[in-house]
Amino acid sequence: MGLLNNILENVELKKLTTFRIGGTARYFYKPDTFEDLVAAKKFAAEKNLPYFVIGCGSNILASDEGYDGLIIKLGKGFSDFKFENDTLVAKAGAPLTLLARKSATLGLAGIHLLAGIPATLGGALYMNAGAYDQETGQHIVSIKVLEEDGSIKDYSFEECQFGYRKSVFQNTKKIILEATFKLTPANADELVEAQKKVMESRKTKQPLDLPNAGSMFKRPVGGYAGTLIDEAGLKGTSVGGAQVSTKHAGFIVNTGNATAKDVYDLTELVIQRVYENSGHKFKLEREVVMLGKIAP
Ligand SMILES: Cc1cc2nc3c(=O)[nH]c(=O)nc-3n(C[C@H](O)[C@H](O)[C@H](O)COP(=O)(O)OP(=O)(O)OC[C@H]3O[C@@H](n4cnc5c(N)ncnc54)[C@H](O)[C@@H]3O)c2cc1C
Known part of the structure; x- marks a missing residue:
């Protein structure tokens, strides 16, 4: 009963991801105890729906069509x-x-x-x-x-x-x-001093003023995604509201109204151009986790 009362319906994934992108999730639940978590899994199973555990949503590209399932975010007790x-x-x-x-x-x-x-x-x-x-x-x-x-x-x-x-x-x-x-x-x-330095370096190097999901691509063996993207002349390239950051080419930022499709299409373009520009040496792979249907 407690669980059913606390399950939310039609929650915007936009609000659960740092990219601020995504349609609505059919159900959302934040269990506070282990028992609640088990009950949430049971709820999804009974409805024959998938579930997905979300953390800070900082590595997620969520579908514009949303997620027809239950999003679980670990609550206080976790x-x-x-x-x-x-x-x-x-x-x-x-x-x-x-x-x-x-x-x-x-x-x-x-x-x-x-x-x-x-x-x-x-x-x-x-x-x-x-x-x-x-x-x-x-x-x-x-x-x-x-x-x-x-x-x-x-x-x-x-x-x-x-x-x-x-x-x-x-x-x-x-x-x-x-x-x-x-x-x-x-x-x-x-340790505290070293930590301070890396946190400051993040502020100067990363586009923290615009919604993003960190590095969009994995680091390829023998190179750096950001450098390869920059070398391909792609800094600032946009598809709709998605843009290769002008500050750090390894990041894709949401300039305001990006859709998941914009981001996906931009990643396709980046992968293709880097592949060509590097003489077919580097084929970048996405690091970000896709939630719901995104690829065509
Ligand atoms: C500004 C910025 C800077 C970043 N810098 C870095 C960086 O330096 N290095 C780096 O590696 N990444 C970085 N990232 C990416 C991101 O923060 C990491 O990938 C992080 O690990 C994602 O954690 P999260 O809790 O937000 O997980 P989410 O993004 O919410 O989820 C990521 C995946 O983990 C799964 N998951 C989450 N919790 C659980 C759980 N309890 N059990 C099972 N599966 C779970 C999800 O289902 C999903 O598949 C950065 C992102 C941003 C926005």
């Missing part, structure tokens, strides 16, 4: 975390930047340079988000996951199969619940 000696145990809804900041002030190295990535821990582990030579999965001891069949499984570091923007959780319906990290004791002042 954001606790605790540092004990060099170990951090955190729930999946905890903000990554908060964990990174705390770890630095406590003198624990390993995730401190991830501050500034606008992610939940769950989304960051799913993507194995990284920056400045650190990756979210690097110092994982284990991850607690709600499996598709309703069971709970603890994944060891090896079982997570982390790679560049890769984890075993991608393209599954597994829900990350909690993670345990083992960090490295270090000088707190130095």
Whole structure:
């Protein structure tokens, strides 16, 4: 009963993604407890609808047609975390930047340079988000996951199969619940200082004044997406309301009224032009997760 009362209908995905793009989701629910989360999964199964867990929505391109299913956003009960000696145990809804900041002030190295990535821990582990030579999965001891069949499984570091923007959780319906990290004791002042520097560098290099989803493309082996796009003369190129950022060519920004189709079409153009300009050496791949029907 509690669940049914709190499920929202026709929620705009625009409001749930940093790109500020997307049609409406049929259902939206923010569970505060594990029991609520299990009930939400059951609700979707009974309605024969898919579900999708969203974090900060900072790596998502959501369809203009919306999502005919249930969007689940982990609520209050999923954001606790605790540092004990060099170990951090955190729930999946905890903000990554908060964990990174705390770890630095406590003198624990390993995730401190991830501050500034606008992610939940769950989304960051799913993507194995990284920056400045650190990756979210690097110092994982284990991850607690709600499996598709309703069971709970603890994944060891090896079982997570982390790679560049890769984890075993991608393209599954597994829900990350909690993670345990083992960090490295270090000088707190130095960590805080290094963290400050990378956060300032984000402000100067990234187009944070316009809605975006971070780097649109993965870093290809042997090159940098931003540099290749710049070299192809594509900075500032637009399709509808989507534009290759003039500040950082690896970012696509929403200049106001971009649709998912605008962004998708612009990525197609970028991939094609970079491929041609690099003498068929680099074929960029999108990093951003597509939600709902986007590609033709
Ligand atoms: C300004 C800006 C800067 C950025 N900088 C970086 C950067 O430096 N490095 C980098 O790697 N990325 C960066 N990103 C991209 C993005 O922040 C990361 O990919 C991040 O990991 C997404 O986390 P999220 O919680 O927002 O997940 P979402 O974008 O909401 O979701 C991403 C994927 O994770 C899945 N997911 C989320 N939570 C869970 C869960 N609990 N269980 C299972 N699956 C889950 C979703 O279903 C989806 O498939 C940036 C984005 C922006 C807007």
